Amino acid sequence: MQLSRDELKRAYTSMYAIRAFEERVEKEFADGTIPGFAHVYLGQEASGVGVCFDLTDEDQIGSTHRGHGHCIAKGCEIEGMFLEIMGRDGGICGGKGGSMHIADMDKGMLGANAIVGGSPPIAVGAALTQKLRGTDRVAVAFSGDGASNQGTTLEAMNMAVILKVPMIFVFENNGYGEFTASEYSVGAPSLSDRAAAFGMPAQCVDGGDFFAVHAAMREALAHVRAGKGPYTLETRCSRFLGHFVGDPQKYRSPEELAQARANDPIQRFRDKVTTAALLDISELDEIEQQIRARVEAAAAAARAAPMPALETLETDVYVTY
Amino acid sequence: MQLSRDELKRAYTSMYAIRAFEERVEKEFADGTIPGFAHVYLGQEASGVGVCFDLTDEDQIGSTHRGHGHCIAKGCEIEGMFLEIMGRDGGICGGKGGSMHIADMDKGMLGANAIVGGSPPIAVGAALTQKLRGTDRVAVAFSGDGASNQGTTLEAMNMAVILKVPMIFVFENNGYGEFTASEYSVGAPSLSDRAAAFGMPAQCVDGGDFFAVHAAMREALAHVRAGKGPYTLETRCSRFLGHFVGDPQKYRSPEELAQARANDPIQRFRDKVTTAALLDISELDEIEQQIRARVEAAAAAARAAPMPALETLETDVYVTY
């Protein structure tokens, strides 16, 4: 299915925003302005954007510890995200969540999740809500290859099938869960085949290719919106950096690391649209420039922002108590 | 593979012991001499006995809430079992465990388990011990169709594959988990196919046919003892009674209930060995008589036995504390 020029620009904007945001996170982390851990999404941009491209604010996603890309793809504002990740007042979660707990209910972003396998059951419930209300909205659970071995994820797959909920399981297989290769940790020859054995259609696509992910996602959406129950998409991705910013990655050979970069989804998108003369280089460059500026400004503003008021420590534990 | 007359007698003795034991449990429960719940194994005798037939005391099994049959098939003494189930002094677990927690380490019986999905991870560990010690012993985890949907079970399958442990997952699919049909609760078309997708060979056999179960188990044992990793066996069984003794089973049609009984594994065994003239009816009848007498005596002794001493309430929580 051919995308319009505006759609292509929107896709590139989203992908590049993730790229620029995460590179900035890498830098800020090194500078010590981001507390805790940071798991960045560099190299996986095409997966998140391809999956979220046709979703609306009423469609919901559940995310992972590596959630920045999903947030941006789903429409969260990077200004609020920087504030959040730096633990500042005005962050999307008031500074109480941090990188691994960004959520934005208004955008249908049900939360990053620092528990591997935490999101899939929750997404089943979000999909159940849509089914019971009779809408044509869907829920998506993002998981990694590592998360595919967590019992909660596996339970959610079976549950989604038997409740026939409009839900898509997206497994972003970047080859590693922390420092352990999926080659080792996933006993099955293929993640998507294993998912299929739970009783739903499943596809495996090149997660570095926005167009492949998007096309598969359209099929998935058509399936689940037709009331046929859940669907699984495995996107094979490259993780540019280590598990977290600062991971020296000795467990990956130099060749493999180089190979990961060679498969750059941003570059591949650029090549594709310029070769096919769908967009001009200058248009892409302009998008990049705008985003860079916005990211710079957002990061600077976040660095300068105050910490949350101490009174907020004990607020919002309950609606009432 | 042809079994000797002695082996056939041993198989029948074991199957019939389960039958007589469980019928006695049903009666004692109705009489109020068995406290709590009782989940009996009536109708599934061929599965447990077929699976355990070639196992030794050094091979280990992990069982379920419906564990009496597994205990007997693995060689536990019915005298100690009756005492245990009635909560008496001298029970296999000193009366502290009860029906759902019978274990007998000396027999390689690692425990019934009142948590659905509790045993498979434990059995992975038992198999790991054998692998690390370089023995040719194996571990078996019994689960029901219902337990196949528990995350712990699914995790255990993947883990067993990647650790390549000598382990056999036995799914006794009796069509129901409590009152819910596996038709409904298992999204996949087949339990064994779903297991196979985890990366191990899997077979589905008629669990009412001792010979079929035993033959499949021999293949499974050959596979795991050759160091090729785990194996799954689904045995399709009939549950004669309800989930627990006393369950009125309105969720099953009268036809289905009649059909379950028609598939009686004890009768099928008798028919097979007598038709093939492998054993005489009189031999089978003699076995039955001996067992009936032993069961009667064991139950009577248990009913007459004292409760555990009150001092045992606080003993054996720890080895040392």
Add this chain to the structure above:
Amino acid sequence: MARISYRKAVNQALDQEMTRDASVILMGIDVGGGSGGSGDVGSVGGVMGVTKGLYPKYGPNRVIDTPISESAIIGAAAGAAVTGMRPVAELMFVDFIGVCLDQIYNQAAKFRYMFGGKARTPLVIRTMGGAGMRAGAQHSQNLHPILTMIPGLKVVMPSNPYDAKGLLIRAIRDDDPVVFLESKALYDMKGEVPEEAYEIPFGEANFLRDGGDATIVAFGAMVPRAMQAADRLAKDGIRVTVIDPRTTSPLDEEAILDSVDETGRLVVVDESPPRCSLAADVAALVASQAFDALKAPVGMVTCPHTPVPFAPNLEDAYMPSAEKIEAAVRKTL
């Protein structure tokens, strides 16, 4: 007013709330029962019959049988709650929280705080606990201390039919995640229960008896035992106040502290092993905030630091009894 059982009171609360509000749904293992079977679907209504009749009335979209996948059950209920439904998930026995605790304590209970106040998770987890049914070590625990300590969660322990109905209606209407811990030992207990819907607020203790000699605080199935102990003591002219906090989180601290201010003596009765128990929690509250009023060591009547034994005589000895409560009160005098 009709006299109905605790079981029926829970059923009635569910029924009335489901009629009132279409977003209330039930989900859990066999809450309907019989799904996929060849017989009568919905004939069971929960392993204890508590949800009986609701499947026939509300159908499979609102009374949802699930696989045996507690993480998926609780997680899906949390996900449905945070997107606008009011699910009542059943965790058959509270003993099973070990396979789904993450979805309770790291997910549902923390959403609101982690997300800066932007999430609302009106989830009720109905579950049952307690010993005395000869159900063995893995089906007889209470585990309310684990639940009570979790910030973001509310925990209810009804001790009689009237409270069961009013507290469950309150729980369903509440916008926070609530664990509603039913006592399996009390399901057949009967009491007067109004036909119409009513709410009992959280954090408001019930004073079952007033007396100036000592204060007994008891929870759930221990409340009737505390009352028995009070009766025995009354025969000797010893008058005790009996407080049932009804919810362990929030806890009506004021009620407890005020009473101890008057009586100067406290016995807490808690059906759980002693370490980090609710008994310890209440004892510590009083030792830190009503110390000056205290005239005697705080008494705690709990189970021993052991799993729940199966044999009936051991199980009876395991539990706090009226005798033990009575003795503990006498010790404080």
Add this chain to the structure above:
Amino acid sequence: MARISYRKAVNQALDQEMTRDASVILMGIDVGGGSGGSGDVGSVGGVMGVTKGLYPKYGPNRVIDTPISESAIIGAAAGAAVTGMRPVAELMFVDFIGVCLDQIYNQAAKFRYMFGGKARTPLVIRTMGGAGMRAGAQHSQNLHPILTMIPGLKVVMPSNPYDAKGLLIRAIRDDDPVVFLESKALYDMKGEVPEEAYEIPFGEANFLRDGGDATIVAFGAMVPRAMQAADRLAKDGIRVTVIDPRTTSPLDEEAILDSVDETGRLVVVDESPPRCSLAADVAALVASQAFDALKAPVGMVTCPHTPVPFAPNLEDAYMPSAEKIEAAVRKTL
């Protein structure tokens, strides 16, 4: 004696025990690290580097990388333990017990009792807890109260390198399931640690300081903070006893009660929310068993009843600090 870090002390204990006893194995997520990868397998040694060097030394059969399947990890370790191995399973963050608690509390911890004393489960679960690392609500909890309340489990909270080594060696040699709760805030703490193997017995508190004015009981990472508070108080001539029980289960009740008998004043410092906490547990112990010695309300310094916040200023305010401990002691005087 060498000065080494808490991290290194743990590593050394594992190394020495693995050398001594071939049945000691490690298993967990990335305890080796790099399995299946194209680079250097075993290069990581745990997400915090605690098990570094052990994979290269002992190989993949004794340092076992696992999938992210905590129930299978703990369950397999329990199964290996009950069949004769001495597994040390790593639960990376204690926050993750929600996905595997059943295997801890319903299985491993109950085997021996349920099976009438016939099982032996020499399982160690190494895990880490505690706030202060800006790791957010799901990676900063301690959760030792949940563990402490479980009959059949032993729980260790080392507060310094010396104890870490001696207690871990003891844990590995112990025949019961033990949760060894490391403090991630203390990994870089250095202290003198003998090169040779030694055991520190369970249930024996460490008296870090003697003083007659008040007793401070503190656990894990709170111990150094309690010492700071003691230093500040000493400047005003206030002398306090500081007790580190080292194991929360068994708890050295005698040490605490004896000390309160002398000082009459108690402050308990516990890095966890207050409800059903270890602070409450110790306070209740004293209120029930050393009441007559108590001269002032028991002080409890805990975290608030909230999840752990992410923002550094909020997280700092969340935790018990030397200032708060000092103030609590002054309040008892």
